[in-house]
Amino acid sequence: MRVVVINTGTEILLGDVLNTHLTFLARQILPLGLRVERQLAVPDGVAIRAALEENFETAEIIFVTGGLGPTTDDITREITAEMLGLELATDPELQRLITERLATRSIRLTNRILRQAQVPRGAQVLPNDHGTAPGLYLPARANGQKKSPHLFLLPGPPRELQPMFERAVRPILRVIVRQDDAxxxxxxxxxxxxxxxxxxxxxxxxxxxxxxxxxxxxxxxxxxxxxxxxxxxxxxxxxxxxxxxxxxxxxTTSESLEAVIVRRLIEKKSTLAVAESCTGGFLAHRLTNVPGASAVFLAGYITYANEAKSAMLGVEPELIAAHGAVSEEVARAMAEGARAKANSTFALAATGIAGPGGGSAEKPVGTAYLALAGGGETFVRHLFFPTDRETFKQLASQNALNLLRQRLA
Incomplete structure (x- = not known):
């Protein structure tokens, strides 16, 4: 089946907002045997009309994102109803839900907000548990006469669209997708x-x-x-x-490396601490972005200065003086110190030179030492990432997490 995605939003075309909808929708429909054939981005307002007209004859499924809110430039609902010759009517249940949602948040209800309770005749409401604008599904030939594709009108905010797709859109797609397309x-x-x-x-x-x-x-x-x-x-x-x-x-899913680490630690009833210098807390940031991390992540020590490495992790100043803060010996001491202080099963440590300054012939910018302590031994890996600071931190954290993944495998 021919699938088109139309993203509305002037902010997308101005570059103010990253359009993540295409990525999400394309990945979600692939397991159903569907692939996006075309994608358009149009500004807010009447431009959605031309985009729909252009694709009505050839598309079999159209996903429209955005334009369902309460402001004057949110007119996706109205233009779609007009093009299909369908009357808009207020849905009492939607009106009740919107009214109650705003009341619980002490937000003043206006007529503009209540516009979101209007539904084209024959449309199926797609519940929005995370906002006031419901989605809408209009089946092919929604008015019984004019040719039109299956239409899914979805809210613009990803935090509203994505749960809506999983809860309400996917079940509809399973019914309308032809099995020979799979x-x-x-x-x-x-x-x-x-x-x-x-x-x-x-x-x-x-x-x-x-x-x-x-x-x-x-x-x-x-x-x-x-x-x-x-x-x-x-x-x-x-x-x-x-x-x-x-x-x-x-x-083999969308699960991130840090999510895999947290899951495996939970499965093995193990815990983790991190000691960070060159990554500046990025390791801890990635791990604590994962729901459930609190069950396994005990502590993070950001020891950017040499004095902090000694005071917080017990790294001997003489060790730093002899080998330098960026060295196998110090990385090892950092990991072992973090594990001892947090009393964790494992500890990761990262020390390096992110640049652009601070390098030498012996230890150029991009040098990194990553250590993993636990399981009766400490392993240190020497790597080299000659890139910008942000990329350096990403690569260092990725490789550090991979050390632990390999140990947990």
């Missing part, structure tokens, strides 16, 4: 191996499989490998990928 999709998230090496390991074998589509996406410190084919071919591809890349795969 294909299988599988993705693998890998860490510790570059994109070209991933291709070298599996590319030739995978492309030899009939009808398989193969893709790679390199990110900072990780690679996504994507395969699309018939279900039978996907199973053959999966066997190839796992035989060659099993040690590097950390997820």
């Amino acid at each position: 294909f299988a999709y599988r993705s693998y998230r890998l860490v510790g191996m570059g994109e070209s090496y991933v291709e070298e390991a599996v590319g030739t074998e995978l492309l030899a499989l009939p009808g398989l589509e193969l893709g790679y996406c390199a990110r900072m410190g990780e690679v996504d490998l994507r395969v699309i084919a018939s279900p039978a071919v996907i199973e053959r591809a999966d066997a190839i990928v796992r035989a060659k890349l099993a040690d590097f795969i950390f997820s």
Whole structure:
């Protein structure tokens, strides 16, 4: 089925807001055998009319994001109803829900806000548990006469759209998608191996499989490998990928590396502390972004100054003087000190030179030492990331987490 995504919002076209809707929707519909054929971004207001008219004849499913709010430039609902010749009427239940939601938050109710309770005749309301603007689904040929595709009108804020899709949109799609359109999709998230090496390991074998589509996406410190084919071919591809890349795969879902770490720590009833110098708290930041991290993450020590390394982690000043703060010896002492102080099962430590200054011939900018203490030993890895400070922190934290992932495997 031909799928079109129309994103409304002047803020998207001005570059003020990153458009994450296409990524989310494309990933969500792939397992259903659907792929986005076209995507458009249009400003707020009447531009949505031309975008819809342009795609009504050829698209079979259209997702529209944005334009369902209470302000004068939110007119997606009204223009869609007008184009389909459908009367708008206030839905009493929606009006009640909006009124109660605002009352509990002591927000004054206005007629503009109540516009969001208007529903085109024959439309199905998609509940919004995170905002006042409901989504709407209009089936193909919604007015019984004029040709029109399946239309999903969804709110603009991702925190509203994404739960709505999972709760209300996906079940509808399962009904309307033709079974002969179905294909299988599988993705693998890998860490510790570059994109070209991933291709070298599996590319030739995978492309030899009939009808398989193969893709790679390199990110900072990780690679996504994507395969699309018939279900039978996907199973053959999966066997190839796992035989060659099993040690590097950390997820076959959207789960992040830090989420994998937290989950595995919980499963093993283990705990973690971190000692950070060059990453400046970024390791702790990533871990504590994961729901449930409090069950396993005990403490984070940001010891940027040498004095802090000694005072907080017990790193001997003489050790720092002899080897330098950026060294295998100090990284080891930091990890062991953090583990002892927090009484954790494991501890990660990161020390390095993020730049642009501070490097030397012996230890150039980009030098990093990452340490993992626990399980009766301490392992230190020496790496080199000659890049900007932000990327350095991302790569250092990614590799540190991967040390722990490998230990927990």
